[in-house]
Amino acid sequence: MTEFIQHLINGLSVGSMYALIAIGYTLVFGVLQLINFAHGEIFMLGAFVGMYSALFFGFGQTSSLLGLFLVLTLSMLVCAGVGYVIERFAYRPLRKAPRINVLITAVGVSMFLQFTGQLFFGSDPKFFPQIYSPAGYWSVGSVQLNPLQFFVLGISLCLMMALHRLVFHTRMGRAMRAVSFNHDLASLMGIPTNRVISYTFMVGSALAGAAGVLVGLTYPKIEPLMGVMPGLKAFVAVVLGGVGSILGAVVGSLILGLAEEFVVGYWAPTYRDALSFGILILILLIKPRGLFGKIQIEKV
Amino acid sequence: MLKIENLSVHYGIVEALSPFSFSLKQGELVTILGANGAGKSTALRAISKLLKPSSGRVIFSSGGQDITISDMQPHDIVALGISHVPEGRGLFLNLSIFENLDLGAWPVRDSKKNQEDLDLVLKIFPRLKERLKQNAGTLSGGEQQMLALGRALMARPKLLLLDEPSLGLSPQMVELIFQVIADIHKMGTTVLFVEQNAYQALHIAHRGLVFENGKLVLSGTSQELLASPQVQEAYLGG
Numbered sequence: 001m002t003e004f005i006q007h008l009i010n011g012l013s014v015g016s017m018y019a020l021i022a023i024g025y026t027l028v029f030g031v032l033q034l035i036n037f038a039h040g041e042i043f044m045l046g047a048f049v050g051m052y053s054a055l056f057f058g059f060g061q062t063s064s065l066l067g068l069f070l071v072l073t074l075s076m077l078v079c080a081g082v083g084y085v086i087e088r089f090a091y092r093p094l095r096k097a098p099r100i101n102v103l104i105t106a107v108g109v110s111m112f113l114q115f116t117g118q119l120f121f122g123s124d125p126k127f128f129p130q131i132y133s134p135a136g137y138w139s140v141g142s143v144q145l146n147p148l149q150f151f152v153l154g155i156s157l158c159l160m161m162a163l164h165r166l167v168f169h170t171r172m173g174r175a176m177r178a179v180s181f182n183h184d185l186a187s188l189m190g191i192p193t194n195r196v197i198s199y200t201f202m203v204g205s206a207l208a209g210a211a212g213v214l215v216g217l218t219y220p221k222i223e224p225l226m227g228v229m230p231g232l233k234a235f236v237a238v239v240l241g242g243v244g245s246i247l248g249a250v251v252g253s254l255i256l257g258l259a260e261e262f263v264v265g266y267w268a269p270t271y272r273d274a275l276s277f278g279i280l281i282l283i284l285l286i287k288p289r290g291l292f293g294k295i296q297i298e299k300v
Numbered sequence: 301m302l303k304i305e306n307l308s309v310h311y312g313i314v315e316a317l318s319p320f321s322f323s324l325k326q327g328e329l330v331t332i333l334g335a336n337g338a339g340k341s342t343a344l345r346a347i348s349k350l351l352k353p354s355s356g357r358v359i360f361s362s363g364g365q366d367i368t369i370s371d372m373q374p375h376d377i378v379a380l381g382i383s384h385v386p387e388g389r390g391l392f393l394n395l396s397i398f399e400n401l402d403l404g405a406w407p408v409r410d411s412k413k414n415q416e417d418l419d420l421v422l423k424i425f426p427r428l429k430e431r432l433k434q435n436a437g438t439l440s441g442g443e444q445q446m447l448a449l450g451r452a453l454m455a456r457p458k459l460l461l462l463d464e465p466s467l468g469l470s471p472q473m474v475e476l477i478f479q480v481i482a483d484i485h486k487m488g489t490t491v492l493f494v495e496q497n498a499y500q501a502l503h504i505a506h507r508g509l510v511f512e513n514g515k516l517v518l519s520g521t522s523q524e525l526l527a528s529p530q531v532q533e534a535y536l537g538g
Binding site for chain 2: 171174175177178180181182184185186187188189190191192193
């Protein structure tokens, strides 16, 4: 039982990290029908911006909640900016190009960021400063719970709720959904589609940046290629949940996180990645639309 | 109010629309007639810049200013007061009826005006009122056309471009939609609408333009067109 609860919590916290990344994938896919393979690298950048800003401000000597929020905000802002620049200069010129060109460009941007990261940050792993580390463990019966995990889970939950609000209860969110339905129609409403697309990239990138900091906090070893695997996993989660669906991205991520943790915990620790990609193959064979894939109703 | 000069459109190397010119005066209700593939929708899409014209220009005059809208982006044209209801209504079927209407109000950044317009639209189309929270995809064809018109009104357009508003509707619904178009026109909006239903269209319109195979072949007042042997033969069954 103790073990089960521990795996459950681990699974949820891994899943919520995938979710923060997966939401960006699915948002961008919604407005551009593009799988932005550079998204995992934004996550990596988020971790490094977090590390450098913590070092710059001198956080990490003592546990500071305020410091964490500052670092988190800064990292989200920088990642939003990077997301804007990538969209503006790499993807926008290709707006009318065939989709495959944009996809290849995304792979190129991804590699560019990985190797630029190695150039500037060095390819050896760095230690992420422990900006906020609540002391001790919570004991519930025989179960030992790490409060940091709950804290990280709480922050990602708050971010997801904020995103939900933004997408479903603001005018900009409505415009994002309109653009994801059809660019031409959205522009006939007077919606500046390019601006909405930029905004979507910025929001998605900010969430990935936050994930970078939160992962750094829980697994404090960061390096320039750290975005590759979580990026792919989040992609699997998006496909599992149904590409383009935000709820699908979150549910898919949680399922993936839990499945990974339970397989690793109870069965074979080395099968973590094999499991994810096995799920990807299965879902593509059985239900390519994913769990929450959209079915459109059209009446004439 | 709208002046079109030698506008033409190509799809690749195929000429979809030969250069044509015409102008619209403020307060007019004008219809574009023609068979399928005659270039009617292409003409509207070139005005609202969904298509890039290969030659010519479109000038919109408003408040004493002449603006060359053929150089502008589609969303900026909407902001000037030209709303285009595309063929097939162009609703956001993933959004609710209220959300569709609210998106229509995008250029009007004033929540008080938005509320007034919403009240007006719901007065014109009471059927939408009970279904504001419903998904637009659940509406029948006629209700979708009502929503499309209502949504266009939310932008407070000076010029309304309608692409086959009667397409696929029952005779009673066609009647109702034409009535509403006439009412919208009476409220002071200039309307340019594409139709295949020549008799009914000419019945409410002041003037008509006839397109054939991508060319503007005929134009005149509704009376002239109704009396014209060419129109009678082609559209009114002789």
